Amino acid sequence: MALPRPTIVIFDMDGTTVRHLNPRLLHVLEWLDDCAFKISRLWKWAERGGQGPIFAPGEIAPLRKIPRLLVHRALHKVRRKPVEQIVEPCPGIYAVLDFLRKNDIPMGLASNGLGAGYGHDVLQTFDLEKYFRATIFREDIRNAKPHPEGILLTLQKMGTVPTAQDVIWYIGDRHKDITAVQNARPHLPCPIVPIAYGLNAAVAVMEKNIGPEHIIMSFHDILKVLERLFRA
Numbered sequence: 001m002a003l004p005r006p007t008i009v010i011f012d013m014d015g016t017t018v019r020h021l022n023p024r025l026l027h028v029l030e031w032l033d034d035c036a037f038k039i040s041r042l043w044k045w046a047e048r049g050g051q052g053p054i055f056a057p058g059e060i061a062p063l064r065k066i067p068r069l070l071v072h073r074a075l076h077k078v079r080r081k082p083v084e085q086i087v088e089p090c091p092g093i094y095a096v097l098d099f100l101r102k103n104d105i106p107m108g109l110a111s112n113g114l115g116a117g118y119g120h121d122v123l124q125t126f127d128l129e130k131y132f133r134a135t136i137f138r139e140d141i142r143n144a145k146p147h148p149e150g151i152l153l154t155l156q157k158m159g160t161v162p163t164a165q166d167v168i169w170y171i172g173d174r175h176k177d178i179t180a181v182q183n184a185r186p187h188l189p190c191p192i193v194p195i196a197y198g199l200n201a202a203v204a205v206m207e208k209n210i211g212p213e214h215i216i217m218s219f220h221d222i223l224k225v226l227e228r229l230f231r232a
Contacts, residue, residue, distance in 0.1 A: 005229040012172035013111035018087040092219030110150040146176040148184035166190040173198030
């Protein structure tokens with residue numbers, strides 16, 4: 001099935017908008033995020049007396065307070081390097097961003113990474129801020145991906161109210177990005193389409209039988225798909 005033309009596009013950041021020069025750091029952060037999510041779900045399940053599923057796909061119930069994220073903050077503090085020595089823009093990302101902006105497609109960014117001391121610096125350093133109507137980072141939300149809170153809050157902060165005629169693309173490189181899109185669907189009036197940029201997300205697409213057309217491994221190919229959709 002062909003991809004539908006997007007009217008709204010949301011990007012992940014680490015591994016998608018920018019890539020780490022040292023991939024091991026990214027893998028550590030992603031692993032910590034996954035562990036934190038599983039522990040929080042297990043804790044809430046225990047509080048319910050072991051009743052119901054541990055992972056509730058559509059659950060939006062907030063935690064009692066914003067997490068302190070001590071491990072994330074410690075890692076970013078220890079690195080003590082300018083962001084340009086940590087990450088670089090993914091090849092072809094600017095061409096895609098410029099194309100979407102030229103066609104008046106609103107864009108947002110939803111990341112599990114920290115904004116303060118990292119994410120905001122990345123966007124400023126590489127002149128990426130101007131493309132996004134809203135940017136959501138880990139300290140802005142109570143529930144990290146694969147919970148859909150980050151995606152839904154990004155749409156809210158963008159000032160964009162999706163209607164049934166909209167099509168949202170979410171571009172991400174991790175398994176949890178694809179799952180977050182699926183978890184967001186019950187809360188939206190329009191389709192939200194996962195685009196797997198990277199092997200980890202591609203595996204999720206295949207596991208969930210979403211369709212190989214949702215796997216696009218480079219922004220050069222994403223641009224070609226967009227150009228074809230907008231010509232049509």
